[in-house]
Amino acid sequence: MMDLLKPNERIDDLVCKNLKIIQNPKSYCFSIDAVLLSNFVTVKKGETVVDLGCGTGVISLLLSAKTPAKKIYGIEILDTVADMAERSVKLNGLEHKIEILSMDMKDAPQKLGRGKYDVVVSNPPFREIGTGKINPDPVKACAKHELFVNLEGVISAAGMLLKKGGRFFLIHRTRRLPDIFCYMKKHKIEPKKIKFVHSTFDSPPNMVLIESVKGGNPEMKVLPSLYIYKEKGVYSEQIMSVYGENAERQGLLNSGQ
Amino acid sequence: MMDLLKPNERIDDLVCKNLKIIQNPKSYCFSIDAVLLSNFVTVKKGETVVDLGCGTGVISLLLSAKTPAKKIYGIEILDTVADMAERSVKLNGLEHKIEILSMDMKDAPQKLGRGKYDVVVSNPPFREIGTGKINPDPVKACAKHELFVNLEGVISAAGMLLKKGGRFFLIHRTRRLPDIFCYMKKHKIEPKKIKFVHSTFDSPPNMVLIESVKGGNPEMKVLPSLYIYKEKGVYSEQIMSVYGENAERQGLLNSGQ
Numbered sequence: 191m192m193d194l195l196k197p198n199e200r201i202d203d204l205v206c207k208n209l210k211i212i213q214n215p216k217s218y219c220f221s222i223d224a225v226l227l228s229n230f231v232t233v234k235k236g237e238t239v240v241d242l243g244c245g246t247g248v249i250s251l252l253l254s255a256k257t258p259a260k261k262i263y264g265i266e267i268l269d270t271v272a273d274m275a276e277r278s279v280k281l282n283g284l285e286h287k288i289e290i291l292s293m294d295m296k297d298a299p300q301k302l303g304r305g306k307y308d309v310v311v312s313n314p315p316f317r318e319i320g321t322g323k324i325n326p327d328p329v330k331a332c333a334k335h336e337l338f339v340n341l342e343g344v345i346s347a348a349g350m351l352l353k354k355g356g357r358f359f360l361i362h363r364t365r366r367l368p369d370i371f372c373y374m375k376k377h378k379i380e381p382k383k384i385k386f387v388h389s390t391f392d393s394p395p396n397m398v399l400i401e402s403v404k405g406g407n408p409e410m411k412v413l414p415s416l417y418i419y420k421e422k423g424v425y426s427e428q429i430m431s432v433y434g435e436n437a438e439r440q441g442l443l444n445s446g447q
Numbered sequence: 448m449m450d451l452l453k454p455n456e457r458i459d460d461l462v463c464k465n466l467k468i469i470q471n472p473k474s475y476c477f478s479i480d481a482v483l484l485s486n487f488v489t490v491k492k493g494e495t496v497v498d499l500g501c502g503t504g505v506i507s508l509l510l511s512a513k514t515p516a517k518k519i520y521g522i523e524i525l526d527t528v529a530d531m532a533e534r535s536v537k538l539n540g541l542e543h544k545i546e547i548l549s550m551d552m553k554d555a556p557q558k559l560g561r562g563k564y565d566v567v568v569s570n571p572p573f574r575e576i577g578t579g580k581i582n583p584d585p586v587k588a589c590a591k592h593e594l595f596v597n598l599e600g601v602i603s604a605a606g607m608l609l610k611k612g613g614r615f616f617l618i619h620r621t622r623r624l625p626d627i628f629c630y631m632k633k634h635k636i637e638p639k640k641i642k643f644v645h646s647t648f649d650s651p652p653n654m655v656l657i658e659s660v661k662g663g664n665p666e667m668k669v670l671p672s673l674y675i676y677k678e679k680g681v682y683s684e685q686i687m688s689v690y691g692e693n694a695e696r697q698g699l700l701n702s703g704q
Contacts, residue, residue, distance in 0.1 A: 410625055412643060412652050
């Protein structure tokens with residue numbers, strides 16, 4: 191098994207149907223955002239999914255276990271990270287379900303085909319260039335900052351990949367919601383459901399989960415909010431019902447980007 | 448005093464600094480939406496306000512009492528309704544502060560001047576033509592349905608009236624939030640704060656209050672939600688602190704459009 195791992199890498203338990211993931215704790219480990227998004231996404235039997243900016247593959251892995259997706263394509267621009275994701279796919283024996291492709295997501299519609307996919311998911315970098323310090327670690331930097339793709343690039347790629355009626359699931363910062371809605375409408379994706387994510391019951395929502403539909407009619411619903419903590423350092427029941435206690439013990443819940 | 452009133456009209460107490468309003472209970476009376484918006488709006492000393500689609504003038508009247516606005520222009524397309532608003536202004540002796548103008552709000556920027564106003568407020572008709580039955584009463588119909596102006600028309604007028612840095616306060620249906628954001632951005636008004644209004648603690652937000660800034664930077668906050676009822680037929684503390692018990696007794700709180 192150890193030939194699967196490169197220096198500094200370790201195997202973490204995803205606490206979901208025995209799934210494992212290879213991560214490099216010296217570099218970027220997935221955060222709670224990815225797990226929240228995986229739980230928000232709905233995939234029907236036989237549907238094909240594209241995970242834009244899949245990183246180490248956490249969302250693709252979770253969706254392969256939680257949903258009846260027929261096939262999941264994970265798109266990742268950084269070769270070294272795509273390579274880790276691919277080794278995690280092999281480690282779990284999921285080569286028949288998940289294909290990791292190392293490419294710029296902006297090229298995905300041309301290479302994978304336009305208007306063919308039922309579901310697109312993305313947990314993209316949240317920060318615009320010029321806001322906050324770029325992390326010296328390139329993997330962390332790409333996960334946090336819009337170095338290779340910006341918000342419109344992600345939404346545009348999703349719009350081109352989706353078939354009419356296909357769904358795009360996105361997690362992003364609440365503060366960028368107006369831009370998100372406008373880019374979605376520009377690229378013919380209609381926001382249909384949003385779910386705000388608050389750190390605590392008293393805090394304003396920092397994150398938002400969005401379900402949108404390619405070519406959908408304008409009609410949006412606000413779903414009940416999700417609260418991460420019920421008090422300082424104690425996860426809410428909503429979160430614990432998703433994670434179980436193992437997650438906390440194993441330190442899988444990083445604090446987000 | 449009675450020469451102020453036309454058939455079927457009555458004088459209602461606005462439960463705010465002794466303000467009165469003339470309404471026709473056989474036709475349209477203002478709803479809680481107008482009061483929520485009035486409480487959401489901030490006006491600084493000396494600022495000039497335009498109330499787009501002012502109806503019987505409830506928002507203009509409340510803002511004249513609650514804020515240090517220098518001048519408020521109430522724009523109303525229906526002559527008979529503008530006339531009622533004007534009589535309410537006289538009834539309260541507020542002619543020096545509030546001017547009611549009977550015109551199409553789309554003409555307001557040309558007639559009042561572009562880029563001159565600090566604050567624009569609007570509680571516009573919510574329903575698109577083709578959704579729901581048009582009320583046979585023309586006043587009710589105009590208050591509910593986009594007969595004379597649609598969402599983009601309202602936002603476009605606000606954008607033209609506002610000076611750079613001026614604020615636009617809008618109340619609307621949550622389900623139209625994506626369109627609202629896109630029209631705002633199209634007309635150079637940046638959504639800055641939103642506050643959802645729920646009927647009860649368990650219900651999804653039906654309405655949303657939006658504060659936006661002409662030429663502002665993209666950066667939006669979600670404020671804590673407002674809940675109308677704490678249980679069936681019992682207003683929440685949030686609402687009672689605004690209205691007091693008189694409002695309920697006097698039946699001023701209609702159930703919205």
